[in-house]
Amino acid sequence: MGFTCPAPSAAPARITLAHGGGGRMTQRLIDTVFRPAFTNAALDAAHDGAAFSAGGARLAFTTDSYVVRPLFFPGGNIGDLAVNGTVNDLAMCGARPVALSAAFLLEEGLHIGELEVVVASMRNAARAAGVSIVAGDTKVVEHGKGDGMFITTSGIGLVEYGEIAPRRVRPGDAVIVSGDLGAHGIAILSMRDGLDFDGAVASDTAPLWAPVSALLTAGIDLHCLRDLTRGGLASALNEIAVAAGVSMVIDETAIETAPAVCAACELLGLDPLYVANEGRFVAFVAADDLPRTLETLRRMRVSRHAALVGHVKKADPGVVTVRSRIGGSRVLDLLSGEQLPRIC
Amino acid sequence: MGFTCPAPSAAPARITLAHGGGGRMTQRLIDTVFRPAFTNAALDAAHDGAAFSAGGARLAFTTDSYVVRPLFFPGGNIGDLAVNGTVNDLAMCGARPVALSAAFLLEEGLHIGELEVVVASMRNAARAAGVSIVAGDTKVVEHGKGDGMFITTSGIGLVEYGEIAPRRVRPGDAVIVSGDLGAHGIAILSMRDGLDFDGAVASDTAPLWAPVSALLTAGIDLHCLRDLTRGGLASALNEIAVAAGVSMVIDETAIETAPAVCAACELLGLDPLYVANEGRFVAFVAADDLPRTLETLRRMRVSRHAALVGHVKKADPGVVTVRSRIGGSRVLDLLSGEQLPRIC
Numbered sequence: 001m002g003f004t005c006p007a008p009s010a011a012p013a014r015i016t017l018a019h020g021g022g023g024r025m026t027q028r029l030i031d032t033v034f035r036p037a038f039t040n041a042a043l044d045a046a047h048d049g050a051a052f053s054a055g056g057a058r059l060a061f062t063t064d065s066y067v068v069r070p071l072f073f074p075g076g077n078i079g080d081l082a083v084n085g086t087v088n089d090l091a092m093c094g095a096r097p098v099a100l101s102a103a104f105l106l107e108e109g110l111h112i113g114e115l116e117v118v119v120a121s122m123r124n125a126a127r128a129a130g131v132s133i134v135a136g137d138t139k140v141v142e143h144g145k146g147d148g149m150f151i152t153t154s155g156i157g158l159v160e161y162g163e164i165a166p167r168r169v170r171p172g173d174a175v176i177v178s179g180d181l182g183a184h185g186i187a188i189l190s191m192r193d194g195l196d197f198d199g200a201v202a203s204d205t206a207p208l209w210a211p212v213s214a215l216l217t218a219g220i221d222l223h224c225l226r227d228l229t230r231g232g233l234a235s236a237l238n239e240i241a242v243a244a245g246v247s248m249v250i251d252e253t254a255i256e257t258a259p260a261v262c263a264a265c266e267l268l269g270l271d272p273l274y275v276a277n278e279g280r281f282v283a284f285v286a287a288d289d290l291p292r293t294l295e296t297l298r299r300m301r302v303s304r305h306a307a308l309v310g311h312v313k314k315a316d317p318g319v320v321t322v323r324s325r326i327g328g329s330r331v332l333d334l335l336s337g338e339q340l341p342r343i344c
Numbered sequence: 345m346g347f348t349c350p351a352p353s354a355a356p357a358r359i360t361l362a363h364g365g366g367g368r369m370t371q372r373l374i375d376t377v378f379r380p381a382f383t384n385a386a387l388d389a390a391h392d393g394a395a396f397s398a399g400g401a402r403l404a405f406t407t408d409s410y411v412v413r414p415l416f417f418p419g420g421n422i423g424d425l426a427v428n429g430t431v432n433d434l435a436m437c438g439a440r441p442v443a444l445s446a447a448f449l450l451e452e453g454l455h456i457g458e459l460e461v462v463v464a465s466m467r468n469a470a471r472a473a474g475v476s477i478v479a480g481d482t483k484v485v486e487h488g489k490g491d492g493m494f495i496t497t498s499g500i501g502l503v504e505y506g507e508i509a510p511r512r513v514r515p516g517d518a519v520i521v522s523g524d525l526g527a528h529g530i531a532i533l534s535m536r537d538g539l540d541f542d543g544a545v546a547s548d549t550a551p552l553w554a555p556v557s558a559l560l561t562a563g564i565d566l567h568c569l570r571d572l573t574r575g576g577l578a579s580a581l582n583e584i585a586v587a588a589g590v591s592m593v594i595d596e597t598a599i600e601t602a603p604a605v606c607a608a609c610e611l612l613g614l615d616p617l618y619v620a621n622e623g624r625f626v627a628f629v630a631a632d633d634l635p636r637t638l639e640t641l642r643r644m645r646v647s648r649h650a651a652l653v654g655h656v657k658k659a660d661p662g663v664v665t666v667r668s669r670i671g672g673s674r675v676l677d678l679l680s681g682e683q684l685p686r687i688c
Contacts, residue, residue, distance in 0.1 A: 015454040020484025033460055034480055037467040042443070042478035050478035054442045055401025055502045063445035063498055065483045098398045099386070101407035103496045105449070110359040116377055123381040134386035134394035136378055137496075139409045140364025141686065145491040152447045152481075154407055154498035158399045342485065 020067075020342075022230030023335035027239075048089040048226060051159055058159040060095035062086055065152040069342045071114065074187045075202030078151055079121035081278060081344060084207050085229065086155040087129040091209040092225040092281065094164040094216060095157025100126060101135040102153050107146035118149065129207040131155070161216045166243035168223040171314040174290040175248060176283045178211065178303040179204070180256040181233060185275035186264045188343050201260050206279030211296075211303040215283070218296050223284040228277040229344055231335060235274070236282055237320045238334045245317040250310035250332065252324045273322070274335055276343045284312065364411075364686075366574030367679035371583075392433040392570060395503055402503040404439035406430055409496040413686040415458065418531045419546030422495055423465035425622060425688060428549050429573065430499040431473040435553040436569040436625065438508040438560060439501025444470060445479040446497050451490035462493065473551040475499070505560045510587035512567040515658040518634040519592060520627045522555065522647040523548070524600040525577060529619035530608045532687050545604045550623030555640075555647040559627070562640050567628040572621040573688055575679060579618070580626055581664045582678045589661040594654035594676065596668050617666070618679055620687045628656065 018025040035043065042050035042061075049062030066082040083100065090097045102122065106115065126133050187203040189195055208227060215222055224244070226236040233255070241248055257265070257272045265272050279302060285293050290308060297306035320332040362369040379387065386394035386405075393406035410426040427444065434441045446466065450459070470477050531547040533539060552571060559566055568588070570580040577599070585592055601609070601616045609616050623646060629637050634652060641650035664676040 013456040015450045015452055015456060015459070015484055017452055017484050017486065019450065020482060026482060029456075029482060030480075033456065033463055034482075037463045038446075038470075038477040038480070040476040040478060042476065043480070050443065050445075052443060052478060054500065055399075055403070057399025057401035057403075059399070059401075059403075059443075059500065061443055061445060061479050061498075061500060063447045063479050063496070064481045065447040065449050065496060067449065067483045067485050099394065099396060099403075099405055101394075101405060101498050102382075103407045103409040103498075105409050105411065105494055105496075106359045106363065108359055108361055112357040112359060112373075112377065115359070119377055119381045126382075132384040132386065133382040134384060134396060135405050135407050135498075136374075136382070136387070137408045138364060138370060138373060138378075139411045139494075139686075140359055140361050141411050141491060141494075142361065144488070147485060147489040150449055150483075150485075150494070152407070152409060152449075152496035152498075154405075154445050154447075154479075154496075156398065156403070156405060156500060342483075 017341045021335065022235055025336060048092040049095065051093055060090050060093040060157040060159055062089035063152065063154040064089065065150060066344060067150050067342050068188065068344050069147065070191050071148055073191050073203060074200055076205040077118055077121050078149060079118035080125040081205050082151040082153045083122050083125035084205050084278060085344065086153040087131060088208045088227045090155050090157035091212040092227050093157060093159060094161050094212065094222060095159045097129055097131040097155055097157050097209055099134045099156045100131055100153055102133050102151060103137040105146060105150040106138065106140045107148050108140055108143040110148055129209055164222045164225055166224050166240045169240060169244035169246055169284045169312055170223065171246055171312050172287055173223055173284045173312040174287050174308055175250065175310040175312065176293055176306055177233065177255060177309045178281050178297060179305040180258050181277055181280060182257055182261040182265060182272035182275040184278040185340055185343055186261045189340065201264065204277055204279035206302050208279065208281055211300050214296050214300060215293060218292060220285060220289050220293055225281055225283050227281045230276050232274040232276055233282060234332045235334055237332065241320050242318045247313045247316040247319045248310055249313055250320065250322045252322050254307050254309040256305050256307065273332060276340065278344065361685045365679065366579055369680060371678065392436040393439065395437055404434050404437040404501040404503055406433035407496060407498040408433065409494060410688060411494050411686050412532065412688050413491065414535050415492055417535050417547060418544060420549040421462055421465050422493060423462035424469040425549050426495040426497045427466050427469035428551050428622060429688065430497040431475060432552045432571045434499050434501035435556040436571055437501065437503060438505050438556065438566060439503045441473055441475040441499055441501050441553055443478045443500045444475055444497055446477050446495060447481040449490060449494040450482065450484045451492050452484055452487040454492055473553055508566045508569055510568050510584045513584060513588035513590055513628045513656055514567065515590055515656050516631055517567055517628045517656040518631050518652055519594065519654040519656065520637055520650055521577065521599060521653045522625050522641055523649040524602050525621055525624060526601055526605040526609060526616035526619040528622040529684055529687055530605045533684065545608065548621055548623035550646050552623065552625055555644050558640050558644060559637060562636060564629060564633050564637055569625055569627050571625045574620050576618040576620055577626060578676045579678060581676065585664050586662045591657045591660040591663045592654055593657055594664065594666045596666050598651050598653040600649050600651065617676060620684065622688065
């Protein structure tokens, strides 16, 4: 028929798990393959969601695929993760979530009972976030061509306040983290490979629109927000430092980690600053707004442990430095590879 | 840790390929698992996309996962399919596509060169449809846990005219099909299992906003539109007949099928009315609007073979009857199983 598949390039580079890790390899794939092809102002803003106007409305739009393994874990399952994750990406744009879509990619042989549990969790998570799931799709692939269930959620939000984006981050800004770090990643790891840590660690998966909305309603000028998912706080700070052309200095002693998470990280040789969270975010505000920001966040359960963890600086654009517990200072780099595959 | 996976239900029903076929089993899964959990007005409209208002704008929102196998086929690849498919779901709501998202689910080991070809096709398809890809995501799963590449696209469109939906279909409406049927399904099958048909069949994948826009601009009151993807014309008509509470009588001799598609269907025992298309749609208009509808569609290349194929009736709600070439009459039922797995 005169039709052939495209020939692989001379150097047949292949996709590795590290391309999905949210670190340097993911960034390289985005910068070399996706961004040059799809270039446009909304995408180039390098934010969790795209912001644009349509029909007189200021909208935010975001999408994420969820491939977490196992499907069920302490504190949640792939369903509430998929809803909360997309709600949170909208919240990080300062957008009130108004509609979600859910596309299910099911492997032949999946128990329908498992699907029902996941769908019920999605319903509950959507209700908790005050958003409807208005569109969906279901595809099935042969046994062995998938892994139980993948879910892709997309979301539309309404932007009712000013711009919240990396380019608004300024030297002098306070860096605030909304709570303790690392619980989601450790909860997932605890289910894998027969690991059993001393003391239960449940995922922190939670919707984050309520605290963001409280900050906006309080009149705080949020410069930038980012949820601390794949790659953790370290990756979020690095991405924002590069996008904003600033540096950051972080105080490790100000960052909270639950004792069980800390113990698990030490056992596994993981740095909690790189471990994924699903209900935590970083906020950048002018120093003047710091007290009211902390006060507002600490009034809400999900962000009751909010803390100032560092400041934005001018020198060495793109560099994030952390002052460690023992007094030294190190550069907090992007991971080049994959720390925890399929964490979300 | 006191945590266990949910127990499978007493009768451990499992997902089968038929649940993804777009026929009766897909419908049952939607009706028993998804719709009861996610119920809301937009979802309950049972349309290709959800329509709702936000911030004063009338929006349409849709999502689809693409799992087509093979990734590359005559006439296109998974990339342009994913863009055109979502553009078309918006067009079927009468919505001008304004923004797309793309979530990539890659299998470890995929050639990055293949990804680049797919991404370039997506860029070209988006340009042809006048829409930007503004948000994206990349996840990677281990070799053997995926199948090369799955893509989920979601889309936002602006609804600038009146409602286009199944519930507006009325007895007396003309049923118009925009062109010849079955090319996409046969193009995919020609690549599988070493089949080689006499004469090339290329997929009909194409964006459909231009013909829909032309009809709206011409002032034609479109009652309902539906693109003829998974499950083909037969499934689209059945879904709409049920949703609208009407019946339909279709004249098989009015339906065009290319000779090579016809020959392939005969060889494989397939009914072209059930074969997937990716650039064809059915339109329902009042009888008075029929001449102008056909005239407008036939002026555009993608719909130059538009034809009246039947009428909407009042008796026997939900039943679609086809008058065959040899004069007999048969009920055109929903397929209960899966005719062509992973066709899109």
